[in-house]
Amino acid sequence: MLIGAHVSTSGGLVTALERGTAVGADVVQVFTQSPRMWRSPSHTPEALAAYRDAAASHESIRATFAHATYLVNLASGDEELYAKSCRCLLENLVTASAIGASGVVLHVGSHRGAGLGSVLGQVRDAIERALDDAEDALGAPACRLLLENAAGAGGTVGRSLDELAAIVDAAGGDPRLGVCLDTQHLWASGVDYSSLEGADAAIDALDRSVGLERLGCIHLNDSKVPLGANRDRHENLGEGEVGAAALASLLGHPAIEDVPAVLEVPGDGDGPRAEDVSAARRILSDGVAARARARGEGAGGR
Ligand SMILES: [Zn+2]
Numbered sequence: 668m669l670i671g672a673h674v675s676t677s678g679g680l681v682t683a684l685e686r687g688t689a690v691g692a693d694v695v696q697v698f699t700q701s702p703r704m705w706r707s708p709s710h711t712p713e714a715l716a717a718y719r720d721a722a723a724s725h726e727s728i729r730a731t732f733a734h735a736t737y738l739v740n741l742a743s744g745d746e747e748l749y750a751k752s753c754r755c756l757l758e759n760l761v762t763a764s765a766i767g768a769s770g771v772v773l774h775v776g777s778h779r780g781a782g783l784g785s786v787l788g789q790v791r792d793a794i795e796r797a798l799d800d801a802e803d804a805l806g807a808p809a810c811r812l813l814l815e816n817a818a819g820a821g822g823t824v825g826r827s828l829d830e831l832a833a834i835v836d837a838a839g840g841d842p843r844l845g846v847c848l849d850t851q852h853l854w855a856s857g858v859d860y861s862s863l864e865g866a867d868a869a870i871d872a873l874d875r876s877v878g879l880e881r882l883g884c885i886h887l888n889d890s891k892v893p894l895g896a897n898r899d900r901h902e903n904l905g906e907g908e909v910g911a912a913a914l915a916s917l918l919g920h921p922a923i924e925d926v927p928a929v930l931e932v933p934g935d936g937d938g939p940r941a942e943d944v945s946a947a948r949r950i951l952s953d954g955v956a957a958r959a960r961a962r963g964e965g966a967g968g969r
């Protein structure tokens with residue numbers, strides 16, 4: 668499993684590769700535009716090409732993911748906000764594709780209590796149109812759009828994997844769609860994966876709903892809030908309510924070993940540090956070892 672880190676692009680997109688390398692990551696995740704502003708991205712075509720070329724030949728960074736602007740709300744009942752969200756999603760997709768990203772991770776948004784059923788059509792239309800328009804703008808395939816599971820606050824879409832599956836189904840199973848599974852959001856939405864059996868059940872539920880083949884990346888975070896608290900609050904690995912052992916039981920699952928896991932932990936306040944990436948690798952190897960031990964015990968006596 669590749670381990671990644673969300674890193675800043677302050678000073679230019681390509682600086683993300685240096686920051687990722689400095690913390691020992693295999694993968695980086697970036698914002699391609701200001702995450703909390705509607706301002707369009709300002710990268711020159713040269714800067715985009717420079718990132719794509721540097722990333723493609725990089726000696727340690729193997730993949731890049733882009734995280735979409737947080738303001739995007741494809742489930743909004745406000746026409747202006749919806750229109751802005753559609754345009755912003757398109758910009759995110761075009762830029763991410765231009766830098767050779769493996770996917771754009773998206774928080775679908777919030778219906779503010781109206782229910783997923785009442786916004787499913789507008790969410791599907793927004794996603795399909797953004798992907799189509801991005802391909803037209805690029806004259807080439809766009810990168811995958813990865814719908815992220817939500818912690819479940821205030822009518823957020825994606826509070827369950829079934830909700831993400833409903834969107835994929837509404838889009839006719841569009842192969843351009845995938846999902847991103849955030850371990851903190853999963854915990855906050857009430858899924859207890861602290862035992863190997865619990866982790867197995869969580870992975871089975873993912874496979875039965877959206878299908879494992881759609882899992883494009885994992886967001887690997889501990890949680891400041893307890894199981895089922897429905898709030899999006901990341902904590903450093905092993906320092907939160909999930910804990911290292913629970914994260915290990917999930918991370919060591921063999922079905923997800925080829926899926927990159929990207930840290931979005933606070934670190935000291937500036938995001939993932941080298942020690943956070945090391946902690947992730949330690950938790951992963953503990954998880955793999957726990958699985959091997961459990962298999963050995965299961966086969967005991969034969
Ligand atoms: Zn996210």
Ligand SMILES: [Zn+2]
Nearest residue numbers: 849899900901
């Ligand atoms: Zn989060």
